[in-house]
Amino acid sequence: MTLHLDDLRVRHLGECHHDSPLADLVADKKTSPHYVSEGDRVLLDDTVSMLDRRGMAPGDLPSFEAAGPRRKIYFDPAEVTAGIVTCGGLCPGLNDVIRGLVQELTVQYDVKRILGFRNGFRGLTARHRHDTVDLTPDVVRDIHKSGGTILGSSRGGQDVEEMVDTLVLRGVNVLFVVGGDGGMNAATNLAAAIRSRGLDIAVIGVPKTIDNDLPYTDQSFGFQSAFAQAANFISSVSIEASASPDGIGIVKLMGRHSGFIACYASLARNAADVVLIPEVPFRLEGPDGLLARVERHVREKGFVVIVVAEGAGQDLLAERGLLQGGATDASGNAKLGDIGLLLREIISAHLTEVGLSPTVRYIDPSYAIRSVTANAYDSVYCLRLAHNAVHAAMAGRTETAVVRWRRRFVHVPMPLIISHRNQVDPDGDLWMSVQEATGGLVAPSDGRKLERPGVPERPGAGVVAG
Numbered sequence: 001m002t003l004h005l006d007d008l009r010v011r012h013l014g015e016c017h018h019d020s021p022l023a024d025l026v027a028d029k030k031t032s033p034h035y036v037s038e039g040d041r042v043l044l045d046d047t048v049s050m051l052d053r054r055g056m057a058p059g060d061l062p063s064f065e066a067a068g069p070r071r072k073i074y075f076d077p078a079e080v081t082a083g084i085v086t087c088g089g090l091c092p093g094l095n096d097v098i099r100g101l102v103q104e105l106t107v108q109y110d111v112k113r114i115l116g117f118r119n120g121f122r123g124l125t126a127r128h129r130h131d132t133v134d135l136t137p138d139v140v141r142d143i144h145k146s147g148g149t150i151l152g153s154s155r156g157g158q159d160v161e162e163m164v165d166t167l168v169l170r171g172v173n174v175l176f177v178v179g180g181d182g183g184m185n186a187a188t189n190l191a192a193a194i195r196s197r198g199l200d201i202a203v204i205g206v207p208k209t210i211d212n213d214l215p216y217t218d219q220s221f222g223f224q225s226a227f228a229q230a231a232n233f234i235s236s237v238s239i240e241a242s243a244s245p246d247g248i249g250i251v252k253l254m255g256r257h258s259g260f261i262a263c264y265a266s267l268a269r270n271a272a273d274v275v276l277i278p279e280v281p282f283r284l285e286g287p288d289g290l291l292a293r294v295e296r297h298v299r300e301k302g303f304v305v306i307v308v309a310e311g312a313g314q315d316l317l318a319e320r321g322l323l324q325g326g327a328t329d330a331s332g333n334a335k336l337g338d339i340g341l342l343l344r345e346i347i348s349a350h351l352t353e354v355g356l357s358p359t360v361r362y363i364d365p366s367y368a369i370r371s372v373t374a375n376a377y378d379s380v381y382c383l384r385l386a387h388n389a390v391h392a393a394m395a396g397r398t399e400t401a402v403v404r405w406r407r408r409f410v411h412v413p414m415p416l417i418i419s420h421r422n423q424v425d426p427d428g429d430l431w432m433s434v435q436e437a438t439g440g441l442v443a444p445s446d447g448r449k450l451e452r453p454g455v456p457e458r459p460g461a462g463v464v465a466g
């Protein structure tokens with residue numbers, strides 16, 4: 001998809017006439033390596049060759065509006081009622097975002113009324129619209145010390161007009177939606193319905209996903225905390241596998257369509273011998289297939305550690321009739337088959353057949369990963385996203401997501417956030433790092449040639465076969 005400057009312009013509700021309480025803070029600020037001044041823009045591309053290929057004057061290059069406080073704002077804070085909703089699967093840092101939004105709205109902008117809608121968009125339906133939480137600095141003071149979301153979350157569709165009615169009935173003129181692709185889709189529809197009714201309500205998105213599968217953001221909040229926790233499970237399985245004769249360690253990690261958690265968690269411990277992700281289909285059979293590679297590892301080193309993203313190898317499950325074709329959850333997300341269980345069965349059978357005596361250690365940590373408390377890095381990240389989301393809303397931006405792009409906080413039109421999925425690029429440098437760390441790949445099922453098969457020496461990897 002080729003993006004142009006106009007695709008990256010965000011919607012405004014109107015002119016900003018009110019003095020911002022933060023005007024003095026930004027009055028003399030200029031763009032520097034550590035600040036982007038109001039009105040300046042952040043480039044989409046970041047290499048000389050990409051810019052060169054565009055062949056444009058700097059002002060015409062595709063770029064994002066910088067986030068941050070403005071000198072003038074659109075809303076009179078005394079007239080603002082803010083709403084907050086968290087939706088979809090959990091992710092570390094949701095409470096940090098809620099806390100940051102509430103603190104910034106109240107302390108900096110003196111907004112007096114903030115409603116927390118319960119259990120995702122379900123909380124905006126007619127049935128639940130009056131069951132809200134009054135969010136104050138006191139209520140949110142310590143919530144970042146726990147994972148999850150104090151507001152609750154949910155999957156499943158709701159009527160968009162009914163949700164707009166809720167905003168009108170509850171007097172909400174600024175809504176913050178913390179959600180993933182589904183949540184951003186719903187927020188986009190909501191904003192469109194608001195626009196078609198001519199209402200003065202801003203909808204600001206804070207993109208959320210532990211799968212890190214949303215585009216136009218450096219890395220989603222909570223992702224670091226999630227993969228750090230995932231890495232602990234890889235260590236556990238590695239220790240178990242290395243202490244067992246012909247040990248097979250398998251860790252299945254979340255990642256429906258994108259294998260970022262599997263890649264990062266594997267790199268964090270450098271204990272994985274094989275990493276399987278949805279973006280790179282793999283073969284079981286043949287000299288470079290998974291089974292041969294696993295067998296080689298076990299024979300040469302005594303054990304093997306496999307990290308598999310839940311969305312990997314779904315074709316293998318389908319071939320075996322282990323997928324309910326077209327089955328989806330309440331939000332329309334595809335229901336996956338259990339690749340971890342299939343690998344456990346197939347690998348055990350193969351190794352037994354070739355005369356080994358495998359001991360399999362299989363962990364599926366699932367919710368134990370995404371429910372953790374945000375680490376210090378993610379807490380800071382969430383707080384800064386929240387501050388910028390509040391600035392965007394008060395400045396009358398709408399249908400806009402607040403993200404960090406190439407280290408700068410920027411505004412992205414919501415439709416772009418759902419325009420495609422962020423995935424591990426098999427030709428990109430992350431996958432290259434995984435290849436370097438694991439010493440090669442399982443043969444791809446698309447017939448591409450392997451470049452570097454082999455078993456690398458890993459310091460501290462444990463038992464080496466004699």
Ligand SMILES: Nc1ncnc2c1ncn2[C@@H]1O[C@H](COP(=O)(O)OP(=O)(O)O)[C@@H](O)[C@H]1O
Nearest residue numbers: 088089155156157179180181182183185186331
């Ligand atoms: N394509 C869609 N269009 C409109 N609303 C959607 C869409 N997909 C999901 N939603 C709504 O967004 C909410 C969250 O979506 P879900 O896919 O469960 O999680 P996430 O936001 O984390 O991706 C759900 O309540 C669902 O109804």
Ligand SMILES: O=P(O)(O)OC[C@H]1O[C@](O)(COP(=O)(O)O)[C@@H](O)[C@@H]1O
Nearest residue numbers: 088089180209210211254255256370
């Ligand atoms: O059991 P649930 O809630 O459907 O969640 C499972 C899915 O949630 C995820 O964490 C992604 O969540 P989102 O769809 O909310 O982004 C996936 O990794 C996983 O497949």
Ligand SMILES: [Mg+2]
Nearest residue numbers: 088180181182
């Ligand atoms: Mg999703």
